[in-house]
Amino acid sequence: METRNGSAASAVPAQPSYASGTSEVALLGDTIGTNLDRTAARFGERDALVEFATGRRWTYREFVADVDALALGLLDAGLGKGDRVGIWAPNRAEWTLVQYATAKIGAILVNINPSYRVHELEFVLNQSGIRMLVSAQRFKTSDYVTMVEQVRPQSPALERVVFLDTAEWEALLQPDGDARRLAEAQAGLSADDPINIQYTSGTTGFPKGATLSHHNILNNGFFVGELCGYTEIDRVAIVPPFYHCFGMVMGNLACTTHGSAMVVPSEGFDPATALSAVATERCTSLYGVPTMFIAELDLPDFDSYDLSSLRTGIMAGSPCPTEVMKQVIDRMGMAEVAICYGMTETSPVSTQTRADDSLDRRVSTVGRVGPHLEVKIVDPSTGLTVPVGEPGELCTRGYSVMLGYWQQPDATAEVIDAARWMHTGDLAAMDSSGYVSITGRIKDMxxxxxxxxxxxxxxxxxxxxxxxxxxxxxxxxxxxxxxxxxxxxxxxxxxxxxxxxxxxxxxxxxxxxxxxxxxxxxxxxxxxxxxxxxxxxxxxxxxxxxxxxx
Known part of the structure; x- marks a missing residue:
């Protein structure tokens, strides 16, 4: 083709592999504690937390009362803004109370994997400088009391250990302090304060502590819930562990930002208990990694569970086989089930499928960018954005990107560039509609x-x-x-x-x-x-x- 003066017309530039998530819903500017108070004021008599295995349950009014009592107990113990409080326990109600109580006073919650052994526990205690550790006494074959005793002499920052189901734990829930102290502590917090450290396995030896703010995880939980269509009538069966973002952000924070109920089936994953919780508590949403859904579907008495209340849920953590997705939709009734992609360093979700996406979209892609976020695919060698359809490294930017790795500025600089793009290390491709497919991993993860x-x-x-x-x-x-x-x-x-x-x-x-x-x-x-x-x-x-x- 030629122009009027006879010169060749320039080729139309290729569409870049870039997408931004527009939304009419504004970002939240609250701290986690303030947001919880707002929810409780609206939905005080609705279920907030149900611990299915024990039958314990809290309305939002009761839940906030216990959170506030524990927050005052932590203040009485001399803890405050910026202090690190470790939580080492499986999925139980106390984990959630500690999550919100630390947020109320500005203490930084340090999540410790329940399967850690002495080697990893000692590193996390010392690297983050945990002052107080709240711990279960045991889980499965792990004797936490013995392991804590082994590491205490090598953990100089650790001043106090409180084991659950003891008089010391009960005393924390019955503080002597003036309730006005808590209001003063909350008033001194910013949404941009660090509030959570989650350790990710390290490529250079020991794990790194991804440091996340109120703003990071509150908004990520909120918008994951928005895309799942949550309201105060939803009841979410949170099967994945709380120590990971899947449980505490996509689960707990997605619920409390919408007035939905957090339903905790059991301390650790058990497929029969998970489905029993869904049936008994009439859950509308069920979470899990693909292996969890496979185990649930494989139960000999699967058809005996009444799952008619389910409409949605989230599958994440690894690619979902097509046949599994079909069964989740057809046999579990989860017609609106979503696939999410992300990483701890991004609070975690960057992309998510939508309720009206086709089956093919939900098994061949990880969806589109979330609201108020950006994603792009770049050439790893040049950093330049590649055209649509070409593979490269997936990068994401926005409110969700962590503050950095705890006390590791060099490691932070390796993954967050000067323009605040988080380099995920994952190879991906984007189609012309903005759907992202993960094609491999740059590193050996x-x-x-x-x-x-x-x-x-x-x-x-x-x-x-x-x-x-x-x-x-x-x-x-x-x-x-x-x-x-x-x-x-x-x-x-x-x-x-x-x-x-x-x-x-x-x-x-x-x-x-x-x-x-x-x-x-x-x-x-x-x-x-x-x-x-x-x-x-x-x-x-x-x-x-x-x-x-x-």
């Missing part, structure tokens, strides 16, 4: 059953084994968890036999169970590039043959 695991952290621990000279950890395909861990190890001269069983014995009690490699392969050397880098791609292909994984 392994997703096992919805848990993000980084090989370097596990490798660092394996180096402490007296017989291991070198170790490399990779992910291999697994039909149940998506991926499983495999360790390739080089042994010291004269070392004894190394098997998966002997390695598990070494790791047990010292490393969280989901980080313990399922497979072990002993080698004399690793496949290397000419520049001396380990070729994990080659190792993964070889592992499939060794394990006959196809």
């Amino acid at each position: 392994i997703i096992r059953g919805g848990e993000n695991l980084y090989p370097r952290e596990i490798e660092e621990f394996l180096y402490t084994h007296p017989d291991i000279l070198d170790a490399q950890v990779i992910g291999v395909p697994d039909p149940r968890y998506g991926e499983e861990l495999m360790a390739w190890v080089r042994l010291r001269e004269g070392a004894g036999e190394m098997t998966a069983e002997t390695l598990r014995e070494f790791c047990s009690g010292r490393l969280a169970h989901h980080k313990i490699p399922r497979y072990v392969h002993v080698v004399d050397e690793f496949p290397m590039t000419v520049t001396g880098k380990v070729r994990k791609v080659e190792m993964r292909e070889e592992a499939k043959k060794l394990l006959d994984l196809g």
Whole structure:
């Protein structure tokens, strides 16, 4: 084609892989405590929290009363704005009370994974400087009391440990302080204050503490709830753990910003209890990673549960198989079920499918950008936005991006650039309608059953084994968890036999169970590039043959 003067017309520029989430609903400017007070003022007699396994339940009026009592108890204990309070417990009502009570006084809640062992607990206590730890006494096979006793001598910042179900915990809920102190404490808070530290597995050894503000997580929970259509009549079965954003933000905060009920089926995931909670409490929404939904659908008596109250829910954590999504919609009645994508560092959700999206959209993409957020796909080598349809690194920007990694400015600068874009490390592509598909991972992150695991952290621990000279950890395909861990190890001269069983014995009690490699392969050397880098791609292909994984 030529213009009138005979010169060739310039080609139409390609549409960039960029999208921004417009919304007629404004961002919330509240702190978490103030927002909870507003909700309780509107819906005081409606259910706020139901602990299904024990039958305990709170209306919003009762819930705020207990939150305020605990907040005053924390103030009486000498805690206040900026102090770190750790919570180490499975999903139970007290976890939620601590979440909101710390927010009321401006203390920073530090989430501790219930499956942590001594090795990880000691690191988190010291890296975040926790002054008070609120802990369960035990969970499953974990004896928290014994583990806390082991680490206390090495944790100088830790002044006080309060175990649940003790007189000391009950005393915290019956404070002597003047209620006006709490109002004064709340009045001195800003929505931009840090309020939560969540540890993510580190690519360079130990975990990093993603530091999140009231503004970060309150708004993320609110807009996730908005896209799920929550109101005060909704009842959400929160199956994922509270220590992760899925439970405490997408679950708890999505509910309390809308006056919905938080229904906690059990301390840890049990498929039968989850469905019983939905049926008995008439839940309208059910959460989980795909493996949880698979386990629920696989129950022999699945058809005996009355799930007719369900209309929506959220599946996140790892890709959802098409057949599972079909069954969730058809057999569970969750016609409006959503897929969410995000990371702890972004509070967590960046993209989400909508209620009217097709089945294909919900299984082949992670939806579109959320309200008041931006996403783009960039060339990892240049940082330039790629055209629609081309793969690159997914970046996100907006209210959800964390304040930074706790006391790790260099690590923060590696992932948040000067323009405040969070570089996710995930490879993705965007279509012309703004739907995002995750196509891979730039780094070697392994997703096992919805848990993000980084090989370097596990490798660092394996180096402490007296017989291991070198170790490399990779992910291999697994039909149940998506991926499983495999360790390739080089042994010291004269070392004894190394098997998966002997390695598990070494790791047990010292490393969280989901980080313990399922497979072990002993080698004399690793496949290397000419520049001396380990070729994990080659190792993964070889592992499939060794394990006959196809």
